[in-house]
Each structure stands twice: as C-alpha cells, then as structure tokens.
Amino acid sequence: MEKTWRWFGKKDKITLAMLRQIGVEGIVTALHDVPLGQVWTREQIRDLREYIESYGMRWSVVESLPVVETIKYGGPDRDEQIEVYKQSLRNLSAEGVHCICYNFMPVLDWARTDLLHENPNGATNLYFNYAEFAYFDIYILKRPGAREEWAAFRFPEGYGEGRDVLAEADALAKTMTPEKDHALVENIVIKTQGFVSGNFKEGDEAPVQKFREFLALYKGIDKAALRANMKYFLEAIMPVCEECGMNMCVHPDDPPIEVLGLPRIVRTEEDIEWLLNAVPNKHNGLTFCAGSLSAGAYNDVVGMARKFASRTHFIHLRSCHIFPNGDFTEASHLGGRADIIELVRIFEKENPGLPMRVDHGMTMLGDETRGYNAGYSFLGRMFAMGQVQGIIATVDRELGLTYRQPGFFD
Ligand code: DNO
Numbered sequence: 118m119e120k121t122w123r124w125f126g127k128k129d130k131i132t133l134a135m136l137r138q139i140g141v142e143g144i145v146t147a148l149h150d151v152p153l154g155q156v157w158t159r160e161q162i163r164d165l166r167e168y169i170e171s172y173g174m175r176w177s178v179v180e181s182l183p184v185v186e187t188i189k190y191g192g193p194d195r196d197e198q199i200e201v202y203k204q205s206l207r208n209l210s211a212e213g214v215h216c217i218c219y220n221f222m223p224v225l226d227w228a229r230t231d232l233l234h235e236n237p238n239g240a241t242n243l244y245f246n247y248a249e250f251a252y253f254d255i256y257i258l259k260r261p262g263a264r265e266e267w268a269a270f271r272f273p274e275g276y277g278e279g280r281d282v283l284a285e286a287d288a289l290a291k292t293m294t295p296e297k298d299h300a301l302v303e304n305i306v307i308k309t310q311g312f313v314s315g316n317f318k319e320g321d322e323a324p325v326q327k328f329r330e331f332l333a334l335y336k337g338i339d340k341a342a343l344r345a346n347m348k349y350f351l352e353a354i355m356p357v358c359e360e361c362g363m364n365m366c367v368h369p370d371d372p373p374i375e376v377l378g379l380p381r382i383v384r385t386e387e388d389i390e391w392l393l394n395a396v397p398n399k400h401n402g403l404t405f406c407a408g409s410l411s412a413g414a415y416n417d418v419v420g421m422a423r424k425f426a427s428r429t430h431f432i433h434l435r436s437c438h439i440f441p442n443g444d445f446t447e448a449s450h451l452g453g454r455a456d457i458i459e460l461v462r463i464f465e466k467e468n469p470g471l472p473m474r475v476d477h478g479m480t481m482l483g484d485e486t487r488g489y490n491a492g493y494s495f496l497g498r499m500f501a502m503g504q505v506q507g508i509i510a511t512v513d514r515e516l517g518l519t520y521r522q523p524g525f526f527d
Contacts, residue, residue: 118432118465118473118509120502121145121177123493125312126165130487131495133172139499140506142523143177144169145218145474149314154185154198157205162212173523177472178431179209180218180404181368183314184350189223190334191346199350203357210361216430216472218404220368221347223338223379224331225305226315227371227409232304232491233480234446240481242447243492245372245412247277248285253301254377255283256290257325260332262378273414277443304491312490332377340380344391347382351396358400364430366404367392372445373413384413386421393428402428405464408435408476411454412445418455419463426467434460434505435476447477447492450501457505461512469518473509475501 121143122136133144148157148165166176182205187195206217220226230253234244251270254263267283293301306324310317316331317324338346351365358365373384382388389403403425410416422429436453439445450457464471478497480489489495506522513520 118461118469118471119143119177120506120509121472121474122498122502123180123474123476125149125490125493127168130489133169133174135495137172137174137524139502140522140524141174141502142521143175143472145178145180145472146176147179147181147314149312153183153314153316154201156201157182157208159208159211162208162214166212166214176214178216178218178474179214180431181314182206182209182217182219184219184221186224186316186331186334188350189221189343189346190338191342191349192334195346195349196353199353202350203354206354206357206363207361210363215362216364216366218366218368218431220370221343221350221383222370222381223335223343224316224328225376225379226310226313228305228376229309229491230301230304232308233485236446236479240479240497241485242479243477244444244446246444247272247280247282248289249301250305250376251282251286252289252293253305255286256293257298257302258328258332258377260329260377266378272443276414276439276441278441280442308491312493332379335379338380340382343380343382344395347392348395351392351401355396355398355400359398362400364400364402366402366430368404368433369406369409371406371409371412373409373416385415386417386424389421389425393425399428402430404431404433405429405460406433406435406476407455407457407460408433408437408447411435411437412439414439414443419459422460422463423467426463429464429468429471432460432464432471432473433476434473435501447479450475450478450504451508458508458512461505461508462515465509465512465516465518469516473505475505478502 122141123145229243230246230249231244233241251267311319370381436448436455438448477492478501480494484494510520
C-alpha cells in the first residue's frame with residue numbers, strides 16, 4: 118500500500134516537513150480555496166502539486182472533488198455543472214493526478230454529535246449519539262415529519278434493544294440550554310463540514326436556516342431518484358475518465374444510515390454492488406472506507422473488502438465500535454469491527470499498492486489545543502499511522518512484497 122495522509126493545503130498546521138518524518142509517501146488533498154462549482158485550473162493544480170513534490174512526496178489522491186448538490190438532486194443546471202466537473206478531471210489528469218475521492222451524500226457530508234468523546238484511556242474520539250441527533254432533527258431543525266420518523270426508528274438487530282430514541286430526545290429537550298444547542302449545531306453543521314469543502318463554512322450566519330434550504334432541494338427525491346442521478350452523473354463523466362485514465366472512487370455514506378429524511382445510497386453491500394454494476398466501468402470505483410462501513414451493524418466489512426477489492430482505488434483505514442445501545446464511536450485502529458489486519462491482507466493480496474490513508478485518529482496529548490480539524494489530529498493520527506505501518510510491513514513480509522520505509526538509512 119502507498120502510505121498517504123490527508124493534508125489540508127499550505128495553511129494546514131501539520132506541514133509536509135512533519136509528514137515526511139513519519140513515513141508518508143503520498144498526499145491526499147484538494148484545492149480547498151476554490152469555491153464549489155468552479156473549474157480547478159491547471160495552474161492551481163500545478164502549483165499545489167509542485168509544492169507537494171518539493172517535499173519528496175506525490176499528490177496521490179484528490180479528496181474531494183465535490184459533487185455539487187444540483188448534480189445530486191438533478192437541478193436545472195446539472196449538465197452545466199457536470200461539464201465543470203469534467204473539465205476539472207481533465208486538468209487534474211493533465212497534471213498527473215489520477216484518483217478522485219468524492220461522495221454522493223445529500224446536504225451533509227459526514228455526521229457526528231460529539232467530537233471529543235472521552236475514551237477509557239483519557240484520549241478522545243468522535244462519537245455518534247442517536248438521541249442527540251434526533252434532538253437536533255426534531256427540536257433544532259424542526260424538520261416536518263421528524264418526530265414520526267424517529268418514533269418508527271429501529272436499530273439493526275442485536276443493538277438498541279428496548280431503546281426509545283424519541284423518548285430520549287424528548288428528555289434531552291428538558292435539559293438542553295441555548296449554549297448546548299449551539300454546540301450541537303457546531304458539531305453537526307459546522308465543525309464536521311466546514312473543512313471538507315462542503316456546503317457550510319466556519320462563520321456561516323444562520324446555519325440552521327441554510328440547512329433547511331438545502332433540505333428543501335431534495336423534496337420528492339427518494340432512493341430511486343438519487344440512484345438515477347448518480348448513474349446519470351457517472352455515465353456522463355466516464356468517457357472523460359476513460360480518455361484520461363481517471364479513477365473515480367465514491368466514499369461510503371458516513372454514518373451508513375439514512376439521516377434527516379434524506380436518501381443515502383452508498384451504505385451497504387447491496388448499495389455498492391448496485392453502483393458498481395449500474396456503471397460497469399473500472400474507472401467507476403470505490404473508496405473503501407472501513408470506518409464508515411463498520412459503523413453499520415449490518416455490514417460485514419471483511420466480506421465486503423473481499424468482494425470489492427478489485428474495484429477499490431483508495432482505502433481509508435479506521436474502525437468503529439458499536440455500543441449495545443446502538444451509538445458508535447471510533448475504535449483503535451487495531452480493534453473495533455473493521456479488522457484492519459485482515460483488510461490489509463486482502464487488499465495487499467488482491468490489489469496491491471493502493472493508496473491508503475489512516476482516517477480519524479484519537480485526539481491526544483495536546484492535540485485538542487492545536488485547532489486541528491475534527492478527527493484530523495496530528496498525534497492521534499500519527500499513532501494510528503505507526504500501527505498501520507506495522508500491519509502493512511508484516512503483511513507484506515508474509516506475502517513476499519517489498520515494504521518501503523522512506524526516510525531512513527536501511
Ligand atoms: C470525513 C471524510 C469525508 C470524505 C468525503 C469524501 O472525515 O471521510 O468528509 O472526505 O465524504 O467525499
């Protein structure tokens with residue numbers, strides 16, 4: 118595997134000089150300053166690529182080249198936006214970048230309710246609490262129909278037995294304060310979204326109102342309609358991908374559940390099978406995000422890796438723990454539901470050399486005071502990267518592959 122790291126550009130407090138010291142070979146990044154819906158120019162791409170190369174690394178993967186909402190809900194200007202997307206693909210390819218991670222989640226990219234949930238070891242991880250999410254939906258967003266949907270909500274078998282999420286949300290409503298509401302909105306709408314080139318930014322005024330406006334765009338868009346729009350998008354861009362050797366890899370929905378009445382179509386094995394078959398071209402591939410997939414109790418992550426390895430172009434290694442009540446948090450990279458050791462074995466055997474980044478690490482040992490993006494600590498991710506490098510080196514030895522450890526006298 119190629120060991121990569123998600124880096125947020127020249128303004129990132131974690132510098133390329135730091136990453137060089139910890140065995141990073143490739144960079145995963147985006148042109149974070151280009152507004153949504155605009156072409157990424159060759160000059161902008163080249164400037165960043167050359168900067169990365171000046172540190173002895175390469176720009177391995179774009180994460181993300183965002184798919185704007187109009188393409189997802191099928192708005193009147195979607196064809197125009199697809200042309201913009203195609204031009205950015207051509208420009209990236211001309212500059213030697215050939216792997217794109219994107220998602221097809223309506224409105225919200227990823228979701229957590231608590232960004233600093235304490236582990237037994239005193240460090241913190243990201244956390245998703247269903248009752249707090251339902252409270253946000255019903256009491257803050259005040260989404261029509263939310264109450265009824267949460268009343269009907271059922272956890273996957275084996276989890277959340279006897280739990281009444283709606284009753285918990287109602288109980289929370291009695292203890293929440295304007296400050297706590299604000300913190301929850303920051304977590305769900307701003308801090309997790311602001312840095313991923315999504316729809317919301319740090320400093321947005323009235324983010325909840327903006328959120329409602331986005332939701333309204335999806336009126337009448339059900340799972341079938343969203344699938345049709347995804348197929349339309351992929352079919353439109355595939356000729357360009359063929360022409361310039363571009364691998365598209367969709368990121369699974371995180372968490373892999375339907376949220377806020379919006380359809381989500383990259384949650385399960387059946388979903389992924391559908392999207393790979395709907396556009397059966399090897400350039401239509403997958404970001405195998407073990408973390409997102411392992412947050413769904415119904416997902417057999419190892420089985421999915423075996424099944425989809427040949428259509429995977431990029432890997433996110435992370436693992437989740439689901440509590441008996443159904444909430445989940447991010448586990449150690451050596452524990453949890455994802456079985457990262459076995460995943461590395463499968464990918465190194467079936468599709469060796471893919472770019473891989475560790476995803477979301479613990480926030481630890483002072484990371485919390487550094488202002489890093491949620492989930493993207495330095496020390497916590499470096500700790501995970503060290504663990505994962507050990508796994509890759511071991512598996513590569515088992516398989517007779519050469520393990521690269523740049524930066525040392527060997
Ligand atoms: C969160 C990330 C996602 C991911 C996008 C890909 O930490 O995994 O924001 O980058 O969904 O488009």
